[in-house]
Amino acid sequence: MKNILQMTEPLTNKLLEIRKELHQHPEVSGEEYETTRRIKQWLTDAGCRILPINTQTGAVAEVSGNKEGPTVAFRADIDALPIPEQTGLPYSSKNENAFHGCGHDWHTTIALGAAMVLSQIRDQFAGHVRFIFQPAEETTQGAKALIDHGLFQDGKIQGIFGLHNQPSIPAGKVGITEHRLMAAVDTLHITIKGKSGHGAIPHQNIDAVVAGSAVVMGLQTAVSRNIDPFEPVVITIGSFHSGTAHNVIAGTAELWGTVRSFNPDVRKQLPELIQRISVDIAAGCGAEAKAEIIPQVPAIQNDAEMTSIVKKAAQSVMGKDSIVKPEPTMGGEDFSLYQEHVPGCYFWVGTGDPMKSIDKPWHDPAFLVNDELIPDTVRLVAEILLTSLKHFQTFTKGEVNHDANLL
Structure with a gap:
């Protein structure tokens, strides 16, 4: 040749x-x-x-x-x-x-x-x-x-x-x-539903910004306290949109993020885990949450x-x-x-x-x-x-x- x-x-x-x-x-x-x-x-x-x-x-x-x-x-x-x-x-x-x-x-x-x-x-x-x-x-x-x-x-x-x-x-x-x-790549979409109202009377409303912020912080423990430490996983919230005015409590929030993993079995666990954390933490703030994982590509x-x-x-x-x-x-x-x-x-x-x-x-x-x-x-x-x-x-x-x- x-x-x-x-x-x-x-x-x-x-x-x-x-x-x-x-x-x-x-x-x-x-x-x-x-x-x-x-x-x-x-x-x-x-x-x-x-x-x-x-x-x-x-x-x-x-x-x-x-x-x-x-x-x-x-x-x-x-x-x-x-x-x-x-x-x-x-x-x-x-x-x-x-x-x-x-x-x-x-x-x-x-x-x-x-x-x-x-x-x-x-x-x-x-x-x-x-x-x-x-x-x-x-x-x-x-x-x-x-x-x-x-x-x-x-x-x-x-x-x-x-x-x-x-x-x-x-x-x-x-x-x-x-x-x-x-790694495998998946897109994360979370919606938070609260109750909008005047910024001076928060006790009469349900603040979606506070609930959404709590969800973001709570997701940081999704990996450290729920996933085998020898299994790499990343959950990043890169977009948080909520509110329209400085003196109005936001009634909704929308979060977008990315989820990365290697092990296919771990990847299967993540949607339920993220949904549970999001729903439970939002509920603790009096709000409702829905989390959706949109599959992109495997590892x-x-x-x-x-x-x-x-x-x-x-x-x-x-x-x-x-x-x-x-x-x-x-x-x-x-x-x-x-x-x-x-x-x-x-x-x-x-x-x-x-x-x-x-x-x-x-x-x-x-x-x-x-x-x-x-x-x-x-x-x-x-x-x-x-x-x-x-x-x-x-x-x-x-x-x-x-x-x-x-x-």
Whole structure:
């Protein structure tokens, strides 16, 4: 087989141009229209086949080998953040209120590079690789939309992989684990009903502000006094709206928050626990409360065999000492929704380099990615996908019709 290194080196300048173009023209979740158009054009130019999937933004493309075989997938997120950029780069965002402050432009470039490499050696592997360019990761709506529109409907994808840049890991290292990496995310909505009246006569009314404040404080004990201390859980109230005038006791309050956890069994306990605490504390203030948990995404659950494939590829491409154990985060990632359908592995590519100011966390207005790592990361992804095809080769039986629609 042709050396992947030989395939990647001539693409480096083109990929850097793509990354800069994507960075200059960021589009926020659900509005990635021009980004989608450009991605499809780059894929078409590379000889990749665009698969039909009826979402407004995002794309799925396939590179097929010269023989029938298994199908694996790689996902890259494509959306930007609704914040202004403060990097000072010569190719900074031209959209004032949008910025690729999480590196999704970098992820997209990596996926495009891997697709270009595989399209050049399609005569040397069996099977099919699908590249998923997912919109709306930041709002956790993109993966669900693609799944709802038939991403797994034909039943052909057997394994899926995804990555994220990680500035807290040194450049050239790869964070891979079968254990906890990113948490489940749920949205919390609490409504408080009291009785409105004059601020000078509180004894004749029921203050929703006081009741809501007590609920917020009470929820701080939900974790410390109800959950196993070895099970990480976060309950944060980020929005509290109540009242209309300074001298009127508020009759209602509305609270919004986020709930994070890892253990699926603990996650199941939290709605009843939060509801009980909210209702009982509000009742102690004479008010009524209702708490609702809105499920978003489960925790990342990496498959052991898929993780082993990623580790093997990382050692081959990045070096034997490249693998590090990543520190888990309570941040969430909707890649986990794909893992409910097929085995997968989500991992972090270290990009940190303080000497080049590449150490800002995700979503920081001055966040930077490490473009020097693009060639190696493209090779890593290509190697993962080729290795996974070989892994699944023995499980593939019979002919598969890859002309069928995803829908």
